[in-house]
Amino acid sequence: MRPAERQLALQQKTVRVSCIVPVYNEEAVVAAFVQKLQQQLQALTQHFEIILVDDGSQDKTIQVVRQLPPSCRIRLLGLSRNFGKEIALTAGLEHCNGEVAIILDADFQHPIEVLPVFLQQWAEGYDMVYGVRQSRESEARLKRYFARMFYWIMRKITSIDLPSHAGDFRLLDKQVVDALKQFPERTRFMKGLYAFVGYQSVSVPFDVQERAAGKSSWGFMKLTELAMTGIASFSDVPLRVWGWIGFAISFIAFIYAIYIVTVTLLFGADMPGFPTLVVAIMFLGGIQLLSIGILGEYIARIFTEVKQRPKYLLQIKEGFDA
Template sequence: MSQPQPSVDVCHAAYMPAAPHGVVPRAPLLLSCVVPAYNEQENLEGFLRALIPAVQALTPHFEVIVVNDGSSDATHDVAMRLVNEMPVRYLALSRNYGKEAALSAGIDHARGNAVLLIDADFQHPLELLPEMHDLWLHGYEMVYGVIADRGAESGAKRLGTELFYKLMNSGSSVKVPPNAGDFRWMDRKVVDALKALPERNRFMKGLYAWVGFKTAALPFVPKDRAAGASSFNLRRLGALALLGLTSFTTLPLRVWSVIGGLVASIALAYGAWITIDTFLFGADLDGWPTLAAGIMLFSGVQLMSIGILGEYIGRIYDEVKCRPTYLVARDEDHSPLRDQA
């Protein structure tokens, strides 16, 4: 197979050495496939039966780690049946902690010298696995998929996504590649770096960018879900965006500092004008509507700024409690790589 031509990771281009031209020495591939699953009873079995042959074409030494993120459907029953038929390690979390925690659980328990993160809904194309493997062999330590076309999404979601990445990358020294997701292949050194990060509020896209290493981007168009509906509704997406902004940038605090300065400057100028007007023309009773509107405006600005400050304080509160990111309720370890631990 000819060497693939990956997209350049523009966010790390300044730090990335010249693209490797030959295969670098690596140990034989031991691949851990992390598959987070939340309410995937209709997709899980078919996906694993498609994933395993695709991985076997790359290496005979692999494991599949299915992380059940507190599903409320029959995902647990399906997974328990499959662990006796397939080379699968099944982790059932004690409740729904969110996808970021499920990914962290899979990464923490992965034993291979390379780790593949892939969703169970068939939206991540298995056809890209050979290219990811080849790029890893040629020296890249993290290969990630970038959504090339969001045409199937609503206009509001596309606009919100674009705004999020602009805010994220304008206020942080860590540049998160736009439209990059959790579909990625990581070398063991990247996995160990992610495991060493102690924070509890884990915005994985930001953590992938923060650890750095040599990266390559592969554009892809997400496929339609084979069955079921995505659990990422507007509320969850908004919460994830807020987590990312408060975890990796202080831009909201800076914005409200600027707004506060502007409002204070306008208030001082207006106060000076009122004083001069009173000395020159005397006082009257006009302007009460303006005064009431001004009080309401300034009160709203203060409450919004306190709310943003509270978000950051809340993150600090979560971190200092030092609670684990997730709890594993059941671990069925049928992994062929269990002797590698």
């Protein structure tokens, strides 16, 4: 749609909006969240759907969702197990039919009040509108440090422009959604895919709200695994760098060999140092194990892809025939 058509559709409240909300053990907040989201969407458009993607919840999230009134226009997808948030988002995107898709979390940390700003930016011609956190002061200092380091590494070793402090809270035009549907990979880093597809994009600052209930399931290890997925998915520098490290070590060894030969010819043979030998063996062994580990990360991802297993399995699909 052209900007003029988008503006007209927004003014006439005829924009078809699909809200994609991944949920995992959100029984305490999902009903209140959906009702508030419904109120906001009704003020913006006559045509909307709320796609809740349950990622294998162990509580009563699905039962609570099923008790919501039909006026909420719920579309429920239930994955057969916990596949992870990236796959849950993928399932939602593959089942949405709106002219725009809006992704947000169900814990109230993504402010629903920002949605009119997203739609206004879309009406002005932007195909992707993403939220950017204004502050991370509420997070632990170590987490903030690793986040800054991750974004710095991604800027240095990848060709994608990954916005700092931007998450999954965003609006996607239908053509962006269609582009994302073309990616077949199973090990996904959605923030990287958003940046990879390109299109006209703009950021909208927002303040992260307190969680309405519960605690985040994203611990340090899961965030580290996600960061490794992002790096391995969009850069081959970790593989290439070991070639340069190997060259550097070989060059140093060659220089040292010349030094030993020269000293031996000039001053005679010297007793070899056992500590030096141990340090050299441990250093080279550590380098080899580290390089094999990095190579293994890439091989493991190749192994996952060549099996061609489904990205997810649906156990529940309700509301899509209405």
